[in-house]
Amino acid sequence: MQKKYSDWMKVDLHIHTDKSRETKENDYQGSFSVDTLKTKLRECQVEILSLTDHNIINANAYQDYYDNYSDGDPLLLLGVELDILVENNGSEKTYHSILLFNISGMEGVNRINNVLERRYATKGIVDKKKRKISIDDIVQDFMNEQFFFIPHAGNTQSIVDANRGNIADAQRMIILMESALEKVSEKAKQTYNNGFNSVLHDSFQNREDIAYLECSDNHNIAQYPCKHKGSNGIHEHFYIKGKKNFETIRLAFIDPESRIKSPKQYSDINKALKYIEGVKICKHRNLKETELSFSPHLNVLIGGRSSGKSLLMYLLGSKIDSVSTDKGTTYDKVTDINKVTVKSSADSSFCPITSISPEPIYVNQGDIVNYFENKKLYDLAKKSGKKDEYDQALREIMGNVDVIKQSVEDVYSNYRNFAENIEEEFVLHQSEVEDIFNDKYVVLINKDVLISLDEKEKDLEVAENKVRELIISVNNIENCETLLFSDAEKMLIGAFRKLLTEKIHELVSKRKTNDKKIYFANSSIELIDNVMSEQDDASVRKNDALKLKSELISRIGKRLSESWKHRTSCKTLEDRNCNIEKSIPLFGGIELILKAQCKSTTKVLVLEGINKSNPGKSIYLNLLDLLLNRKNVKNFMTNKAEDLRKKMNTQLAPLLLSFEEPEDYLKYSDTENSLNRSPGFNSEKYLEVLLAQENHNIIFIDQPEDNLGNKFIADELVNMIRELKFKKQVFLVTHNPSVVVHGDAENIVIAENNNKEISYRQIVLEDESAQKEICSILDGGDYIFYKRSRKYNIKRLRTERNKAYD
């Protein structure tokens, strides 16, 4: 389909003709013809060129080209490569520079040719091979012309070399003029940029707006696209973005970062990504028939109020299978999505719906603010590829509901056990004490002797079961049909089985012996009991009293154990953390925080449910008081375990709710987060995170500038968009001229609503009439265009230089 947006095209602004032989010895290889030139350029798909002979203009070649111009031919702009003289402390040096004029017709060619020839005549230069001109001559002769200055800046005939005596002067000149440098190696560019930084005001440094543009410098058209005469290899064309016009080159030299690509940079642009190529709207309801094509880079949708900008974004979203648009009910009144078809780069033709994976980022107007207001940043986590982390964090926080509920159950159960035995007394009566201390003796045996034997019995049983399981496993492995064993392996298995058999015999033997020991211990206990039963009354009473003492100690031990268990469960509940926070790193130090926040602690909540509770004491001590009827459960006015359980559940409900519905927010630093920053600041951060995501190929945002500060838009958002647009396709509905102009939109769709008829059309920045239209639609557009093109012109250069000389 026809591309109505700014697309990449090859340019070659430095091509010689054989006319250069007149001004330089042996300066051309073979003969030049316009026919060959056109054929070669078409083969190489070059869209803009210039014929740039040394110090002379081949007017005949231009005439021939323009006379035979046909649609589809590259645009030929007038150019010339001049030897420019630099005088420095009495010594003279020259450098080469192309002047490229905004002229593409013979009237202009002849005018410039005459001026140039007259200049050489005025300077008394008869020998064409000795032609030189000064920068002051250029300023004087071409004051009223629009042209670019493209000096050599490499190893030969370089502006740098010619100005070594005053390099800063040359740097200043290049900065002040609309210019590009050629013949600069990749390695040297960084050095050059650093050098320009040293003569720039701080705020203008590191802007990457020095244009470097390599051309073929072809001196042998038959071998095009060879470099020079053909012995230096093949030239790889640079790409410029735009249309075939002078304004395209002007914008490229103003904004080379966005508009000039070396062959390598061009190949690095991810063109393999699937993107939306176009949309076709059939006339229906209030919509006019339209076909729009989209750039794989930045597409902006602009227009007045209610012009249909957001409607177009909705239509595009509704045509992508993975996008969920939720404005159907609003837009269904004005459109019928069945009348709209779409085409992605993977589709052979327009279709009702296209498949895009992964799901594009799709943000409706106001969505971002709503996310913060509703404290639901799940969508951001999803769009940031952190859905799993968010779900996991949510699960972990929600898991605390069960933990708290279990703690309540433990406290309840221990409290109930305690309550059931609260009446139990631990008494050793006087008579029993006296019996214990009477002068009779007893023979006794501690029954604990049996305990260790019983435990050993259990250990032996467990060990035996393990060995038996192992034996079954060995059998299963050996009989497995998919496992084949060598003879050596079978021997190993046999040896292992033998070992297991021996162990079983050993364990069985040990169990038999242990059984005998148990039998012996029981017999001995019985024997001692019988002996004691035959003793006199005092001895028997003493024996009974000793048994009571032993039982008392045992019961006290059990009660203390239960008490400790109860205390532990109370402490566990009391120590439960009510403020649980999970952090999900998003981008650039920004974290998405999921937080369960309850203003009270479990202790406060539980004790608030008990009348006369003492907050200075633990839950355990308060519950002991409750057990002893010194306090009661609020509303129930009892100390029953069931009532306590109900009250604890009621009291802890807000805490459980905070775990079930944790709030989320963005954390920017230790002191700053989305809860304490403005909606505007939050929106900025939200956008930063969204735009930094690499797991989406297409982004739709309706009015990203909403709530954003102008400084953020100018300093941050635009830069983010400029970087992003060469990695993924971007669609922005916007009212902001900075986004359009500084973002250097490749495609501008204007939405219009004339008498309730909505229509769309496309313009590009390099169309001068379109620039005026953008200014009329977007508030502040004039200023933005002025600011963008504020590279000083040659008049300013002269003024600066004169000031320097004064």
Add this chain to the structure above:
Amino acid sequence: MTNENYKISIDPENMKIEIVDLFSNKFTLDYSGDVAFTNFVMKLSEKMDSGDKINPEPFNNTSTEDEKAKLLISILKDIIGKYNEAIEYTPDSEDISLEF
């Protein structure tokens, strides 16, 4: 299987009964107050691993006039008798089936 012999001696002054040749070390039973047989039973349990029986009667003369000492020696002999019973005791055990 062998039948082991042992000797019992009485120290009426210190109210102690001593048993030698039954365990690796001399075993002493204090009968100055209440008398606990727990330790004696534990020691014999350990000895049961050897599978050896013990002659119920000590190898020496243990006559005494002290009724308490008499009772205790009688208990010691009875416990050894129970020990010998246990050695011969055959608990109900499962057959070893290795399912090979």
